[in-house]
Every structure is written in structure tokens, then in C-alpha cells.
Amino acid sequence: MKKAIPFFLVALTLTACEKEPNLNQLSSDLIVYTDYDQKCDFGNYATFAIPDSILVLSNSSKPIYYSADDPRTIAIIGAFTSEMEQRGFVQTDDTQNADLGVQVSYVKNTNTIVSYATSNPYWWYGYGYYWPCSYWNPYYWGWGPYYGYPITYSYTVGSLIAEIVAIKDADATTKKLPVVWTAYMAGIMSSNQLDLTRTLSGIYQAFEQSPYIAAQ
Amino acid sequence: MKKLSVITCAITLCIAALSPLRSDAQWIKPMYFNVDWQFNAPVSNDYADVASGWGMNFETGYYVIPHLAVGVYFSYHTNHKYVGEQVLQLSNTSSLYTDQQHSIFQMPFGALLKYSIVKGKHWEPYLTMKVGAMYAQMNSYTQVVKFYDNSWGFNMQPEAGVTFYPMPHKRCGIHLAIYYNFSSNKNKTLTYDIDCYNNIGFHLGVAF
Numbered sequence: 001m002k003k004a005i006p007f008f009l010v011a012l013t014l015t016a017c018e019k020e021p022n023l024n025q026l027s028s029d030l031i032v033y034t035d036y037d038q039k040c041d042f043g044n045y046a047t048f049a050i051p052d053s054i055l056v057l058s059n060s061s062k063p064i065y066y067s068a069d070d071p072r073t074i075a076i077i078g079a080f081t082s083e084m085e086q087r088g089f090v091q092t093d094d095t096q097n098a099d100l101g102v103q104v105s106y107v108k109n110t111n112t113i114v115s116y117a118t119s120n121p122y123w124w125y126g127y128g129y130y131w132p133c134s135y136w137n138p139y140y141w142g143w144g145p146y147y148g149y150p151i152t153y154s155y156t157v158g159s160l161i162a163e164i165v166a167i168k169d170a171d172a173t174t175k176k177l178p179v180v181w182t183a184y185m186a187g188i189m190s191s192n193q194l195d196l197t198r199t200l201s202g203i204y205q206a207f208e209q210s211p212y213i214a215a216q
Numbered sequence: 217m218k219k220l221s222v223i224t225c226a227i228t229l230c231i232a233a234l235s236p237l238r239s240d241a242q243w244i245k246p247m248y249f250n251v252d253w254q255f256n257a258p259v260s261n262d263y264a265d266v267a268s269g270w271g272m273n274f275e276t277g278y279y280v281i282p283h284l285a286v287g288v289y290f291s292y293h294t295n296h297k298y299v300g301e302q303v304l305q306l307s308n309t310s311s312l313y314t315d316q317q318h319s320i321f322q323m324p325f326g327a328l329l330k331y332s333i334v335k336g337k338h339w340e341p342y343l344t345m346k347v348g349a350m351y352a353q354m355n356s357y358t359q360v361v362k363f364y365d366n367s368w369g370f371n372m373q374p375e376a377g378v379t380f381y382p383m384p385h386k387r388c389g390i391h392l393a394i395y396y397n398f399s400s401n402k403n404k405t406l407t408y409d410i411d412c413y414n415n416i417g418f419h420l421g422v423a424f
Contacts, residue, residue: 017292017321017323018292018294018321018353019268019270019294019296020319020357021296021298021317021318021319021357022296022317023317023357023359025298025317026298026315026316026317026357026358026359030313030314031312031313031314031358031359031360031361032312032313032314033310033311033312033313034310034311035307035309035310035311036309037309038308038309159360186359186360187359187360205313209303209311209313210311
């Protein structure tokens with residue numbers, strides 16, 4: 001018996017219990033997650049506005065953007081604009097009077113925690129700066145209500161977050177703007193740089209799996 | 217009549233177990249140990265149904281009578297399956313586009329009853345029934361995140377095998393067995409459900 005115990009221990013040590021799969025077999029393709037407010041009828045909206053820059057989420061407390069003349073911004077904003085127009089929405093530069101607003105953020109070098117719960121109505125936290133409601137309307141201060149259920153995600157480095165905000169349905173009492181659609185795309189980097197081809201594929205996939213986004 | 221048949225069978229088994237057989241002189245040690253490599257194929261789910269050899273089996277027992285041993289067992293196994301890109305409808309409103317590596321990890325353990333049919337000089341065929349609990353983990357690996365669900369369930373493993381002793385006086389042999397493994401675990405990950413685990417496989421290892 002005493003001789004057998006070391007043999008058992010050696011055998012257990014040499015054979016790690018759980019064998020992880022070959023993760024290299026996973027393609028370097030995208031992960032695209034989308035969600036929307038089921039109470040939202042996109043047919044009630046006709047126009048949309050989209051900023052000409054992309055917010056870069058980092059550990060900085062000050063806003064950093066990919067500027068409007070950056071080729072990546074031109075391509076990414078162009079893809080969102082094109083998809084929205086194909087769904088029947090008309091672009092406008094009037095952010096306060098547009099029906100919908102599309103805001104795009106790139107998670108560059110922070111592990112972003114995105115959380116909302118009825119007991120903790122702070123949608124964004126975990127990093128220094130996010131899109132302010134006042135971008136769309138200077139009289140509004142908060143995001144919400146959201147999807148009607150508590151939700152928490154951890155967004156990793158090198159991902160793109162896009163949201164559609166229903167400016168038309170802003171709550172004048174609470175001074176909040178409802179987010180009616182969100183998309184999260186991971187796997188858009190290659191060689192530690194934003195891969196534009198993958199990013200655009202992610203945007204097209206996000207709209208493809210969101211057929212409910214359509215103007216009347 | 218039925219009750220009588222059961223009693224008759226039980227008595228026959230006891231007599232068979234207690235009866236001295238041809239090679240009982242070879243029976244020296246009351247304890248035995250098996251350390252085996254395990255090959256396993258899930259048969260009741262298509263979540264991760266690719267047969268694999270990523271597992272081990274350990275058991276030890278004590279012969280309370282020459283042909284009947286009681287003991288304990290512990291084994292573990294992992295099976296995988298690659299699933300290509302698809303859109304998963306996670307809820308009425310949320311969708312996820314990804315490819316996945318499905319993985320199931322099973323770890324049964326418990327008590328066993330082993331009946332040695334013949335205790336020959338070189339060959340020792342046997343039947344074993346194992347009963348215990350099983351821990352199971354159902355995993356879905358994506359490029360950036362792992363979704364998983366754990367569960368506990370009842371485990372039952374009938375097994376038939378043979379131990380070959382090339383040098384009987386040393387009681388160190390080669391062990392080969394086939395088994396069927398049933399567990400009552402229930403798991404749910406993303407849009408996938410597993411209700412009970414069924415596996416078939418074999419053990420190949422050493423006995424001493």
C-alpha cells in the first residue's frame with residue numbers, strides 16, 4: 001500500500017486533469033455580440049446622426065478620439081453610415097434633432113467593465129471617460145433606461161463598441177437618453193494594431209444579425 | 217417465483233465467489249491497484265462528441281473474499297469538438313456571432329464492487345460495477361471568453377476487463393477493460409443543453 005501511494009501521486013501529477021482544447025484552431029475571425037431594446041420599434045425613426053470621430057477608451061480621464069481625417073475613422077464611420085442608409089435612415093448633421101444617434105468607441109488599452117443594474121444605474125464605469133449624453137443634447141446627463149434587465153460585461157482590449165441612442169425618445173423628466181441597440185466586436189486587432197478589414201467585417205456582421213434595425 | 221429466482225442467483229454468485237478455483241494458489245495480496253490511460257467516446261450528446269484519449273482512471277480495491285473486492289475509483293476525461301462560425305440567438309434580443317471549441321470535462325468517483333471470474337496464473341477476467349458521483353464541466357471556448365457550466369450528478373459504470381500478469385509472482389500486470397459510463401448531470405451553456413451523460417470507452421494500464 002505504501003509503495004502504491006507515490007505511484008498514484010506521480011501518475012496524477014504527470015496527467016493534468018482537464019485538457020484544454022487547441023485554441024489555435026479557433027479562427028482569428030470576429031466575435032460579434034448585439035442586443036437591443038425589445039420595446040423599441042425602429043420603424044418610428046427616420047433620421048440619424050453620427051459623430052465624425054471615434055472615441056478611444058483608455059485609462060486616460062480625458063477624451064481621446066480617432067480624428068475625422070484618420071483613414072480608420074473614415075472607413076469605420078463610413079461603414080456605419082452606409083449600413084444605416086441601407087436600412088432606410090437618412091443622415092443628418094443636427095445631433096439634437098436627429099431621431100437616432102450612433103456612437104462608436106474603440107477599446108484600446110483598458111479592460112472596460114460595462115454594467116447596468118436597477119440597483120446601480122450607472123451604465124458605464126471602470127475607465128476614465130465615455131461618451132457624454134451632452135454630446136447629443138446639452139440638457140441631458142445620463143444613459144438609460146436600458147434593456148430591462150441587469151447586465152454586466154467585461155470588454156477586453158482591442159474591441160469596438162457601437163450604440164444607437166434614441167434621441168427622439170429622450171426622457172425630459174429624468175434627462176436621460178435611451179440606448180436602444182448595442183454591438184460589441186472583439187478580434188479586430190492583428191499584430192497589435194486595429195485591423196480595418198476585420199473591423200469592417202464586424203460592423204457588417206453586427207447589422208446582418210440585427211435585421212430589426214429598419215426604417216419604415 | 218421471481219423472488220426465488222433472485223435468491224437462487226444471489227446464492228449461485230456467492231458460491232461462485234467463495235469457491236476455490238483452479239489457480240487460487242496464485243491469489244496472494246488482498247489489495248490491488250489500477251492506473252490506466254482512458255479512451256472515451258460520448259454517445260448521447262453532440263455537444264463535444266469527438267472521442268479522445270485525454271483521460272485517466274485510478275482505482276484500488278480490497279478482496280474481502282478471494283473473488284470479490286470492494287474499493288474506490290476516480291477518473292477524469294475531456295472531450296472536444298470544434299464548431300464553426302454561426303450566430304447564436306442567446307435571448308429574444310441578443311445574438312452572438314462566433315466560432316467555438318466545445319469541451320466537456322467529466323470526473324466520476326465513488327465505490328466499486330469487483331468480481332473476479334477466474335483468478336488464473338496469468339489471466340484474471342473480471343466484472344466491476346462502479347457507483348458514485350460525477351462532476352461535469354461544459355465549456356465553450358471562444359477567442360476572447362470562455363462560457364461554462366458546472367454540475368454534479370449520480371454516476372454508474374459497469375465494466376468488464378482482464379488483467380494479464382506476465383510474471384505472476386510479482387503480481388504486476390497489464391490491465392485492459394471496456395466500460396459504459398452513465399451520469400445524471402444536467403448542463404446548459406449558451407444555447408446548448410445536456411441532459412445526462414452517456415459514454416463508452418476502454419482503459420489500458422497497469423495493475424499491481
